[in-house]
Each structure stands twice: as C-alpha cells, then as structure tokens.
Amino acid sequence: QKEVEQDPGPLSVPEGAIVSLNCTYSNSAFQYFMWYRQYSRKGPELLMYTYSSGNKEDGRFTAQVDKSSKYISLFIRDSQPSDSATYLCAMSHASGGSYIPTFGRGTSLIVHP
Amino acid sequence: DGGITQSPKYLFRKEGQNVTLSCEQNLNHDAMYWYRQDPGQGLRLIYYSQIVNDFQKGDIAEGYSVSREKKESFPLTVTSAQKNPTAFYLCASSSRDRDGDEAFFGQGTRLTVV
Numbered sequence: 001q002k003e004v005e006q007d008p009g010p011l012s013v014p015e016g017a018i019v020s021l022n023c024t025y026s027n028s029a030f031q032y033f034m035w036y037r038q039y040s041r042k043g044p045e046l047l048m049y050t051y052s053s054g055n056k057e058d059g060r061f062t063a064q065v066d067k068s069s070k071y072i073s074l075f076i077r078d079s080q081p082s083d084s085a086t087y088l089c090a091m092s093h094a095s096g097g098s099y100i101p102t103f104g105r106g107t108s109l110i111v112h113p
Numbered sequence: 114d115g116g117i118t119q120s121p122k123y124l125f126r127k128e129g130q131n132v133t134l135s136c137e138q139n140l141n142h143d144a145m146y147w148y149r150q151d152p153g154q155g156l157r158l159i160y161y162s163q164i165v166n167d168f169q170k171g172d173i174a175e176g177y178s179v180s181r182e183k184k185e186s187f188p189l190t191v192t193s194a195q196k197n198p199t200a201f202y203l204c205a206s207s208s209r210d211r212d213g214d215e216a217f218f219g220q221g222t223r224l225t226v227v
Contacts, residue, residue, distance in 0.1 A: 006155075008153060032215070034215050034216075036218075041201075041221070041223070042220055042221065043117075043119075043203055043218035043219050043220040043221045044156075044203070044218045045218070046215055046216075046217060046218075049215045088155065088156070090216070098144065098161070098163050099144075099207065100146070100158065100161055100171075101146075101205075101207075101215075101216050103148075103155045103156040104155055105153065105154065105155035106155055
C-alpha cells in the first residue's frame with residue numbers, strides 16, 4: 001500500500017460545478033498537508049497548505065483535513081475551464097529534522113464549458 | 114522576483130552520457146529537493162538536502178548524483194548508470210524556518226534519451 005493514495009481520474013465536470021478531490025494516507029505521523037495544481041508540462045503550483053485537522057478557505061478553494069480518518073479533501077466551487085489541470089496532494093512530518101513532502105499520484109481534472 | 118529556476122527546459126541525452134540539470138533558488142531556503150515525475154506515477158524523491166554540503170538519498174537515488182556547495186544551488190547529474198532516465202525532473206525548495214513548511218517548485222526539465 002502506498003503511503004498516499006489518490007485516484008488519478010480523469011474527473012470531468014461541467015463549468016460551474018463543485019469539485020471534490022480527495023486523498024487518503026496511512027502514516028498517522030503526517031501533520032502538514034498541501035494541495036498543488038499542475039498544468040501540463042509545468043511545475044506544480046502550491047494552492048493550499050494546512051497544518052493538522054480542520055478547514056482552510058481561500059477564494060473558491062477549501063481544504064479539509066480529517067486526521068482521525070486519514071483523509072484530506074480539496075473543494076473547488078464554481079469550477080472554471082481554467083481549473084483544468086492535475087491536482088496533487090502532498091503531506092509531510094518531521095523526520096530527523098526535515099519535512100520531506102510525500103506526494104499522491106495526482107488527479108486529472110477536466111472542466112468543460 | 115523570488116523563485117526557483119531550472120535549466121534547461123528541455124534536454125536530450127545520448128546513451129552513455131552524463132548530463133547535469135541546474136536548479137537555482139533565490140528564496141533563501143535551506144532545504145532543496147529533486148523529484149522525478151513519470152506519467153501515472155506521481156512525484157518520486159531522488160535526493161534532498163537540508164543544508165549546504167549535506168544531502169541524502171531519496172527513494173530512487175540510483176544512477177543520480179547531486180552536490181550542494183552553495184545554499185542557492187542544487188544541481189542534479191543523471192549518470193549513464195541510470196537505466197531509464199527519460200522523465201520530467203522537478204526541483205523544489207522549502208524554508209524549514211517554522212513548524213513544518215511547504216515546498217515550492219521550479220518549472221521542470223524534460224530529459225529525453227535519444
């Protein structure tokens with residue numbers, strides 16, 4: 001079992017839909033949770049960063065962390081065609097003084113007009 | 114503007130050659146990382162460095178080497194020992210100056226063996 005599981009999709013939704021992207025993980029030591037957006041042939045761009053459990057909102061994006069279930073989510077409201085990209089979850093914990101991110105495989109999102 | 118610069122954007126390597134990928138950051142970050150990305154496999158850690166003159170192997174270090182002589186620079190050499198080097202290579206850095214940190218990425222180098 002991989003440490004971080006993420007459904008690769010693709011996930012196809014109409015413009016304006018609410019999108020839910022999810023990851024599960026097995027290592028209960030993870031404390032820091034990130035979501036990245038990656039357009040084709042580009043480097044990942046950090047979208048959201050959350051420490052421990054709870055919700056965090058930034059514009060149309062909401063990140064949720066449920067440590068008891070080892071489950072994190074990213075919600076995108078009023079999705080736009082420009083949101084079409086691969087979304088990567090990542091998480092880390094302190095290990096020997098470093099916080100090395102472990103990534104999911106990424107979910108491909110397609111928002112069609 | 115602060116950021117991470119990877120060069121070149123595209124790189125072609127002949128069989129048996131070593132090639133070096135450049136990664137420079139002006140974010141004053143202590144930690145730097147190299148990841149490899151293959152279709153459908155996500156990001157896999159090659160090497161990381163938490164401080165100048167120190168680096169550690171990641172999950173797939175075989176066939177790769179790195180150096181960290183300056184805080185700003187973390188070049189990756191893909192050696193001829195790497196059996197399947199064609200991939201998208203991503204460099205990242207993070208600050209490590211608070212309780213955990215987030216990693217910021219460069220725009221990647223696409224390496225192709227010809």
